[in-house]
Amino acid sequence: xxxxxxxxxxxxxxxxxxxxxxxxPVHAGAVEVELGPVKEAFPxxxxxxxxxxEFICPAAEDAVASGGFIAGILSSLMxxxxxxxxxxxxxxxxxxALKSFGIEPDKIIFIYLQKEKEILWTMEEALKCEGLAxxxxxxxxxxxxxxxxxxxxxxxxxxxxFIIRRNPRNCSTTACITRWKISxxxxxxxxxxxxxxxxxxxxxxLKIRNGKPGSWTIDWVERKFRPVHSFVSLLQExxxxxx
Amino acid sequence: xxxxxxxxxxxxxxxxxxxxxxxxxxxxxxxxxxxSHGRMMIVATNALAEQQGVYxxxxxxxxxxxxxxxxxxxxxxxxxxxxxxxxxxxxIRFAPIVAVDMPAxxxxxxSGCPHLWGGDSYYLxxxxxxxxxxxYDVRVGMADTIGTAWAVxxxxxxxxLVETKKQFEALLPLPPGxxxxxxxxxxxxxxxxxxxxxxxxxxPRTALRRRFGQAFLLRLDQALGNTEELIDPIExxxxxxxxxxxxxxxxxxxxxxxxxxRLLEAxxxxxxxxxxxxxxxxxxxxxxxxxxEKLDIGTIRPSHNIKHLFKLFENKLSTxxxxxxxxxxxxxxxxxxDHSPLQETLWNSYGGLDNTGLSELLDRLAGKIGVxxxxxxxxxxxxxxxxxxxxxxxxxxxxxxxxxxxxxRPFQLLANPxxxxxTAPIPDYPPMLFRYKNKLHKIIKxxxxxxxxxxxxxxxxQHRDYYYVEDEEGHRYWLFRLGHYSDKSFQWFxxxxxx
Numbered sequence: 228x229x230x231x232x233x234x235x236x237x238x239x240x241x242x243x244x245x246x247x248x249x250x251x252p253v254h255a256g257a258v259e260v261e262l263g264p265v266k267e268a269f270p271x272x273x274x275x276x277x278x279x280x281e282f283i284c285p286a287a288e289d290a291v292a293s294g295g296f297i298a299g300i301l302s303s304l305m306x307x308x309x310x311x312x313x314x315x316x317x318x319x320x321x322x323x324a325l326k327s328f329g330i331e332p333d334k335i336i337f338i339y340l341q342k343e344k345e346i347l348w349t350m351e352e353a354l355k356c357e358g359l360a361x362x363x364x365x366x367x368x369x370x371x372x373x374x375x376x377x378x379x380x381x382x383x384x385x386x387x388x389f390i391i392r393r394n395p396r397n398c399s400t401t402a403c404i405t406r407w408k409i410s411x412x413x414x415x416x417x418x419x420x421x422x423x424x425x426x427x428x429x430x431x432x433l434k435i436r437n438g439k440p441g442s443w444t445i446d447w448v449e450r451k452f453r454p455v456h457s458f459v460s461l462l463q464e465x466x467x468x469x470x
Numbered sequence: 471x472x473x474x475x476x477x478x479x480x481x482x483x484x485x486x487x488x489x490x491x492x493x494x495x496x497x498x499x500x501x502x503x504x505x506s507h508g509r510m511m512i513v514a515t516n517a518l519a520e521q522q523g524v525y526x527x528x529x530x531x532x533x534x535x536x537x538x539x540x541x542x543x544x545x546x547x548x549x550x551x552x553x554x555x556x557x558x559x560x561x562i563r564f565a566p567i568v569a570v571d572m573p574a575x576x577x578x579x580x581s582g583c584p585h586l587w588g589g590d591s592y593y594l595x596x597x598x599x600x601x602x603x604x605x606y607d608v609r610v611g612m613a614d615t616i617g618t619a620w621a622v623x624x625x626x627x628x629x630x631l632v633e634t635k636k637q638f639e640a641l642l643p644l645p646p647g648x649x650x651x652x653x654x655x656x657x658x659x660x661x662x663x664x665x666x667x668x669x670x671x672x673x674p675r676t677a678l679r680r681r682f683g684q685a686f687l688l689r690l691d692q693a694l695g696n697t698e699e700l701i702d703p704i705e706x707x708x709x710x711x712x713x714x715x716x717x718x719x720x721x722x723x724x725x726x727x728x729x730x731x732r733l734l735e736a737x738x739x740x741x742x743x744x745x746x747x748x749x750x751x752x753x754x755x756x757x758x759x760x761x762x763e764k765l766d767i768g769t770i771r772p773s774h775n776i777k778h779l780f781k782l783f784e785n786k787l788s789t790x791x792x793x794x795x796x797x798x799x800x801x802x803x804x805x806x807x808d809h810s811p812l813q814e815t816l817w818n819s820y821g822g823l824d825n826t827g828l829s830e831l832l833d834r835l836a837g838k839i840g841v842x843x844x845x846x847x848x849x850x851x852x853x854x855x856x857x858x859x860x861x862x863x864x865x866x867x868x869x870x871x872x873x874x875x876x877x878x879r880p881f882q883l884l885a886n887p888x889x890x891x892x893t894a895p896i897p898d899y900p901p902m903l904f905r906y907k908n909k910l911h912k913i914i915k916x917x918x919x920x921x922x923x924x925x926x927x928x929x930x931x932q933h934r935d936y937y938y939v940e941d942e943e944g945h946r947y948w949l950f951r952l953g954h955y956s957d958k959s960f961q962w963f964x965x966x967x968x969x
Contacts, residue, residue, distance in 0.1 A: 288945040288967060291882050295969025298881070310828055321883035321966065322847040322859050326873040333862065333869055337845040338835065349835055358827030411969070413914065413944040422917045423940045426969045447969070 244270055244437060260303045263445065263454040265430065270437045274300070277385035278404040279378050281369065283392055283433070290365070290393050292428050293409045294320065295328070297389045299447055301361055302329035304387060309360025312353045314338045314346050316365060329450040347373055354380040354388050363389045367396070374401035406434040412444060427455065472634055474590075476565070476578040476597070477619035479609045483574045484550055485516035488543060490605045500541035503530045513545050517607065550574065559706045564597055569701040575623070577616055577701055584612075590631055613637050616701065617693030621648035637694055642668035649689045655682050710748065710803035712736045719758045719795020723787060726755070726796065730783055731776075733801035738774045747772025747809025753783060755790060756798040763790050767837060770865055771829045772809035778830045782837050829865065849873045853922050855883060855965065877920055878938050880948040880966025887963035890949065894962075897955040900937040904949065906964050911941040919951075932960075938968065 260274035269275055282297070284290040301311055306329075313320060313335055322332035340346045343366050350364040354377055369390060381388050390403065398406075408431040414424030426447040432440045444455040480486070484502055489495045499519035503510045510530035519540065524533045534540055554570045561568045565578035584593035594610050601608040611623030613632035618640055622630050625648040632640040641648070644667050646659040659682075664670045670678065671690070679687055691697040712733045720726060730753060741747060749772055755763040767782040832844060846862040848869050858874070894901040900916035918937035924930065932953040940946045946968035953960035 291967040292969055295881055298969075310825065318845075318885060319882050321855075321880055323849065323873055324879045324881045324883075324969075326875055327879070332859075332873060333846060333848050335846070336832070337847070338839070339843055339845065340839060345839060349839065352834060353831060356827050356831040358825035358831070411944040411946060413942070414940060414946075421915075423915045423938055423946060426946070427944065428969075 240437075260300050262300075262452055263443075265432065265441070265443055265445070265452075265454075268432050268435055268438045268441050275404050276304075276387050277381050279374065279381060279388040279390060279402070281374075281390045281392060281401060281403040281406045283395060283398060283406060283408045285394060287393070289408070289410050290319075290391055292411045293391050293407070295426060295447065296407075296409045296428060296430065297363060297391070298325055298328040298330060299452055300389075301363075302450065304360045305330055305334060307360075309334070310358070311335045311361045311363065312338060312359060314340065314349050314353070314362070314364045316341060316346070319365065327450075328447075343367065347377075350388070350390075351376055351380050354386050355384050357384045357386065359386050361387045361389065363391065365391045365393060367393055369395075369401055369403075371399065371401055374403050378402040378404070404436050405432060405438075407431065408433055414446075425453075472614055473579065473581045474584065474634075475613060475616045475619040476580045476594070477571065477611045477613075477616065477623040478561075478576040478578075478597070478601070479611070479620075479623040480554075480574045481607045481609065482514065482516050482520075483553060483606070484514045484546075486606045487549070487553060489516065495541065498541050499524070499537050499539070500543065501530070501533060502543050502545050504545035510542075555704060558704045562706065564593075567701070567703040569703045571620070571701075575620070577619070579701065579703075580612070594631055613640065615693055615695040616699050617650060617689065618695075620650060621693060624648065635695075638671075641671065641693060642666065646670075649686075649693055651686060651689055655686055658682070710737060710740070710746075710806050712801045714799040716797055716799070719797050721792045721795050723790075726787060726790060726792065726799075727784075729796075729799040730787075730801070731780060733799060734776045734779055734783075737801055737803060738776045738779070741774035741803070741806070741809075745808065745810050746806045747774045748779075748803035748806050750803065750805040751779065751783075752802045752804065754800040754802070755792070755796040756800070757792065758794045758797050761793065763792070763796070765790065767833075768841075769829070769833045770836070771826075772807040773830070773833075774809060775826075775830070778833070782833055785834070785837050832865070852925060854925055854928075855879070855922070857925070857928075878917070878968070881969045883948075883966040884964065887950070887965045890962050890964050892949075892962040894951075894955075898935070900939055901949065901962065904962065904964070906947075911943075911945070911947070913939045914942050915940040922950075936965070 262274055266272050266274070282293040284293050305311055311334065315337070317339055318337070320337070322335070325332040325335065338349060340349060346364055346366055350362055353359060353362045369392060377388055410429050412427050412429045414427045416422065416424040428445055428447075429442065430445050431442045432438075434440060446453045446455055485500065488500070488502070495516070497518075499522055500516055501512045501519055501524060502514040504513050505511070512524065512526055512528045512530055512533055515524050515526060519533070519537065522537050524536060524540070530542065550573065551570070554572070554574075554576065558568045558570050558576055561576060561578065565580045565583045567579035569577045571577045580593070584590045587593040587596050590612060594612055598608060598610050609623045609630065611619045611621070611626055611630045611632070613619040613622060614634055614637055618632055618637035621644050622632055622640060625644045626640070627643065645665060646667060647656050649667065659670070675687060678690075688697065692699045714729050714733055716729070720729065733753075737748075748769065750766065750768050753765040757763060765783060765786050767779070767786070769782070773779060836844060846865065847859040848862045848867065849871050850858055850860040851871055852858050888906070891905040892901040893903040898919060900913060900918060902913055904911050904913070916937050916939040919935035921933055921935050923933045934950040934952055936948060936950045938946065939949055947964055948966035948968065950963050950965055951960050952963060
């Protein structure tokens with residue numbers, strides 16, 4: 228009997244999700260974002276595409292870390308040859324660095340705009356365009372109304388949007404599907420090797436609609452996200468074997 | 471009604487063109503030469519050189535011996551044909567059917583035209599004067615047949631105007647070359663002592679055919695008008711322009727939108743049929759008070775999509791000032807390029823840079839925020855970080871060199887390196903501490919140094935030693951020391967942030 232109940236609940240949840248703006252991926256399997264254990268936090272265990280993701284960055288370094296994390300996701304989104312628009316107030320990204328994330332830097336179109344209003348207008352126009360893989364925008368403030376406009380735009384076009392909020396003053400509710408906070412944490416190299424290790428972030432999923440928020444530590448290794456705990460356990464295992 | 475033809479002969483077509491471009495040549499004898507069989511042959515002369523005995527087909531060295539101060543220019547291939555084509559388009563003012571007649575000639579079918587100028591002779595003088603005013607030396611002949619008109623234009627002695635049905639008489643005193651014969655036939659005729667058309671035109675046709683061939687008789691018949699001769703008229707390209715006059719002056723934005731929509735439909739239909747797309751379009755509104763309101767748009771790729779083009783204009787429509795009303799709308803496309811319809815994909819995949827949706831989006835953005843805000847970068851072959859990327863000139867430009875991956879590069883590069891205060895223990899070691907924006911960072915881990923030398927051919931200065939460092943909070947930076955440690959004049963800078 229309990230299994231029947233569970234089945235019913237699962238079915239109901241499946242029915243509710245599309246009503247809440249969560250469309251199941253149109254071409255399932257075509258684009259898969261490898262996020263390791265973070266996946267479990269998402270509904271359907273799939274990184275929500277065709278949605279707006281918000282990244283809170285209190286410090287300049289956090290914005291860079293968020294940029295890196297987004298670049299990691301973009302690399303899987305752009306694998307099929309898509310183009311991405313990166314809208315910011317000034318030139319912040321150094322294109323050659325994107326190559327180390329597996330992105331062709333010449334496939335990204337950068338737009339520099341001074342006014343927040345213009346950035347938002349451009350973002351909305353871009354999110355309506357189906358020919359893009361993703362749109363990244365760097366802004367400071369995001370009101371509920373604006374975020375809802377953006378979210379409605381992506382629900383039509385199925386483009387994925389990323390908003391990097393530099394130094395936000397208030398973090399009120401938005402219509403974005405997720406809210407992240409990415410911060411750099413000290414890297415580690417095995418066997419106490421000298422030098423700087425692979426980029427490592429503390430990924431906090433503060434909010435997610437219909438998912439489970441959480442916090443993870445993730446490395447960026449060889450163009451892939453790698454959760455750290457498994458890395459540590461792997462190391463321990465190896466030590467056990469050798470020791 | 472009998473037909474009338476005009477033949478124009480440019481006596482010095484290419485040299486006149488050179489003179490027009492360099493007025494200083496007017497007083498000098500000059501020729502145009504081209505290599506042929508290992509020698510320089512003269513292909514065109516101006517009038518002054520001709521007077522001094524230089525002629526077309528002469529070897530250049532001989533001409534130089536005649537006139538030591540002779541100016542020589544190289545031949546421009548295709549110039550003559552291009553010039554004639556342009557002239558022919560311009561000549562549509564005189565007659566509706568104009569054809570290029572190589573070499574150095576034009577032919578009009580002027581039937582029914584001369585009376586507009588007041589008669590045949592006025593017509594011919596008008597044409598000759600117009601060409602003279604443009605700076606070209608021409609002879610204009612007119613007759614009932616192309617052959618006779620051609621003959622009098624080139625060889626006619628007295629009158630260049632041949633009255634209706636007088637071609638037989640007009641041809642009599644002319645040399646055989648006037649019949650547009652092959653060179654060998656002309657030579658043969660000369661050899662036989664037949665130096666005027668009149669000497670052989672009355673000979674029996676069978677004898678002429680036996681001696682000179684069928685082609686000779688055809689030319690003769692064409693000149694006399696016994697055989698029809700066809701010309702291949704030029705077809706000028708109509709400008710991509712649509713007009714919409716209004717009965718009542720239009721003031722409202724709805725009216726303007728309707729007008730724009732109609733003009734776009736008409737223009738795009740034509741573009742579609744010709745498989746072209748516009749790159750620049752101009753929407754002109756002629757106001758009742760004589761002022762002209764203008765809107766311009768540009769596209770990244772040729773387009774004939776009505777919806778898209780309308781959207782581009784729509785963003786700017788609010789800037790139009792109809793004033794007392796607009797009575798005429800004109801839509802022009804000054805720049806048009808080939809645009810073949812793309813084959814549609816069956817499945818919906820993410821498009822690359824050549825996606826239509828993307829280029830339309832960029833057109834819209836460029837119309838609103840300006841083209842100079844949209845950037846795309848390509849790698850450049852420089853080690854100096856600031857110069858290692860260059861902006862792409864267009865959306866289609868591809869990289870010829872690969873992006874470098876061998877050395878770590880920061881995710882964010884500061885536009886200008888910023889000075890920092892640093893404590894560094896030993897030469898060529900990474901610093902222990904640095905202060906940036908009043909915050910002290912203690913460096914735990916570091917990589918480097920990576921020395922990047924100045925590119926001395928571009929800029930003088932000291933080299934940089936880059937360090938990739940991580941502080942205690944896990945933030946990663948790109949620092950560099952400018953100059954040698956031993957110089958005492960070195961400075962430390964922060965140049966970027968790593969992820």
